[in-house]
Amino acid sequence: MDIIRSRRSIRRFxxxxxxxxxxxxxxxxxxxxxxxxxxxxxxxxxxxxETRREQMSKAGPYSRPAAxxxxxxxxxxxxxxxxxxxxxxxxxxxxxxxxxxxATARNLGSVWLGVYPRQERMEYxxxxxxxxxxxxxxxxxxxxxxxxxxxxRGFYDPxxxxxxxxxxxxx
Amino acid sequence: MDIIRSRRSIRRFxxxxxxxxxxxxxxxxxxxxxxxxxxxxxxxxxxxxETRREQMSKAGPYSRPAAxxxxxxxxxxxxxxxxxxxxxxxxxxxxxxxxxxxATARNLGSVWLGVYPRQERMEYxxxxxxxxxxxxxxxxxxxxxxxxxxxxRGFYDPxxxxxxxxxxxxx
Numbered sequence: 001m002d003i004i005r006s007r008r009s010i011r012r013f014x015x016x017x018x019x020x021x022x023x024x025x026x027x028x029x030x031x032x033x034x035x036x037x038x039x040x041x042x043x044x045x046x047x048x049x050e051t052r053r054e055q056m057s058k059a060g061p062y063s064r065p066a067a068x069x070x071x072x073x074x075x076x077x078x079x080x081x082x083x084x085x086x087x088x089x090x091x092x093x094x095x096x097x098x099x100x101x102x103a104t105a106r107n108l109g110s111v112w113l114g115v116y117p118r119q120e121r122m123e124y125x126x127x128x129x130x131x132x133x134x135x136x137x138x139x140x141x142x143x144x145x146x147x148x149x150x151x152x153r154g155f156y157d158p159x160x161x162x163x164x165x166x167x168x169x170x171x
Numbered sequence: 172m173d174i175i176r177s178r179r180s181i182r183r184f185x186x187x188x189x190x191x192x193x194x195x196x197x198x199x200x201x202x203x204x205x206x207x208x209x210x211x212x213x214x215x216x217x218x219x220x221e222t223r224r225e226q227m228s229k230a231g232p233y234s235r236p237a238a239x240x241x242x243x244x245x246x247x248x249x250x251x252x253x254x255x256x257x258x259x260x261x262x263x264x265x266x267x268x269x270x271x272x273x274a275t276a277r278n279l280g281s282v283w284l285g286v287y288p289r290q291e292r293m294e295y296x297x298x299x300x301x302x303x304x305x306x307x308x309x310x311x312x313x314x315x316x317x318x319x320x321x322x323x324r325g326f327y328d329p330x331x332x333x334x335x336x337x338x339x340x341x342x
Contacts, residue, residue, distance in 0.1 A: 001276040003172060004200045004269050027332055029175045032325030033268060036285050045333045052335065086288050093264030094283075097204060098175050101272070105172040112265075114207050117257050129337045154203030161198055162216045164223065166300045 003105050005154065010109025011065040013144030018071045022106050026143065029102030030075070035091035036084035042095050043135055045074040055128055056140060060121045063113050069142030073099070074125065077116075080134040089116050092138040099141050109146030115139050174276050176325065181280025182236040184315030189242045193277050197314065200273030201246070206262035207255035213266050214306055216245040226299055227311060231292045234284050240313030244270070245296065248287075251305040260287050263309040270312050280317030286310050 027044055035041060047053055048071055056074070057067035066072045075096055077088030096112055103110040115121045116138045125137035162168050198215055206212060218224055219242055227245070228238035237243045246267055248259030267283055274281040286292045287309045296308035333339050 001174060001200065001273050003174075004203050004273060007203070007205075009205055024327065028327035029172065031327055031331070032175050032178070034178075034180055034271065034283055038324050040328075040331075043331050043333070043337075045335075045337055047335055049335055084285070087285060089261065090264045090285065090287070093261045094268040097265040097268040100205065102172050102175060112205050114255070114258060114261065116261070131337055135337070153209050156195065156199035156202055157211075160202070160211075160214050162214070164216075164218055164220055166214075166216055166302055166306070 003101050005152070007100055007104040008109070008150045008152065009111040010146040010148060010150070011111050012147040013069045013109060013142070014147045015070065016145045018108060018143055022108060023071060025106060026073070026099050026102045029098040030095040033091070033094040033098045035094070036087035039081055039083045039087070039091065041078045041081040041088040041091050043076040043078050045076070045129060047072045047074065056125070059115060059124050059140070060113070060118060063140065065111055065142045066113060066140055070144040071142070073141045073143065074129065075138045075141065076131065077136045077138050078134055079136060088136065089138060096139050096141060103143055108143055111142045113140040113142065174272050176323070178271055178275040179280070179321045179323065180282040181317040181319060181321070182282050183318040184240045184280060184313070185318045186241065187316045189279065189314055193279060194242060194314070196277060197244070197270050197273045200269040201266040204262070204265040204269045206265070207258035210252055210254045210258070210262065212249045212252040212259040212262050214247040214249050216247070216300060218243045218245065227296070230286060230295050230311070231284070231289060234311065236282055236313045237284060237311055241315040242313070244312045244314065245300065246309045246312065247302065248307045248309050249305055250307060259307065260309060267310050267312060274314055279314055282313050284311040284313065
């Protein structure tokens with residue numbers, strides 16, 4: 001799939017607004033992710049407000065792009081919806097990856113800013129958004145039109161693949 | 172993206188063999204996933220052997236499809252490669268989601284069988300494959316031509332989306 005291979009982490013954005021229809025398409029893609037027992041333990045907060053994004057950009061040492069992206073979506077896990085306990089971070093990861101791919105397919109740049117499992121970042125964002133106890137900040141996805149063209153960083157590495165037995169290389 | 176929306180969890184497979192080129196394409200897609208600081212903390216074990224798949228299918232209560240799928244890929248995290256500690260499960264989740272999407276794009280069915288964070292499943296698979304301490308079983312992906320057509324389960328749920336503030340609904 002070309003989209004998987006052409007996705008890049010974009011940290012510089014043009015000021016152009018992101019269409020509402022694209023935002024909703026990206027959220028829809030997230031909600032098409034698989035989840036443990038189809039528990040769908042996710043919540044999304046869409047933020048365009050500049051002051052708020054500036055605050056979000058202080059969540060951690062790599063969160064700066066949130067200040068400049070026209071849209072930042074905070075993905076949270078809702079542990080109260082879990083039928084399969086402690087799978088919410090895994091489920092939210094799959095949803096987040098779908099968001100990046102959907103953004104790419106819509107010609108938008110995006111970057112995944114890690115929050116979970118860093119406790120201090122989670123607490124900072126919980127406090128900022130006054131989240132209830134069962135809502136856990138997982139990641140921030142910055143979205144906008146790209147203002148940079150970073151080189152590809154993904155590649156097939158045969159040394160990471162074993163065949164039948166661990167450590168048995170080559171097909 | 173149509174692929175994101177047409178993906179289904181497939182648990183019944185035709186006996187037809189999966190092409191080597193498709194297996195490698197799926198692994199390549201996994202390795203195009205983003206990871207924390209691009210640490211790429213993953214290892215993959217491709218299993219076709221029936222006896223071994225039968226053993227894998229006993230890893231947990233939902234692992235049965237591994238016995239019947241022509242190919243099962245065990246995704247593992249390698250904590251020794253981490254520059255961003257404890258992100259390997261998040262990174263492996265994104266890689267696993269890419270595998271399901273790439274399989275879908277290649278007209279193959281697939282299902283994600285959860286292993287991490289269930290300690291007993293991880294230990295069972297670690298023992299089965301005699302993995303070193305730093306290699307952690309994360310998930311099994313079953314791959315093959317689908318022998319069922321389950322209905323779509325993903326959908327856009329506006330009740331899970333807040334705008335600017337948590338709990339503030341509607342755009």
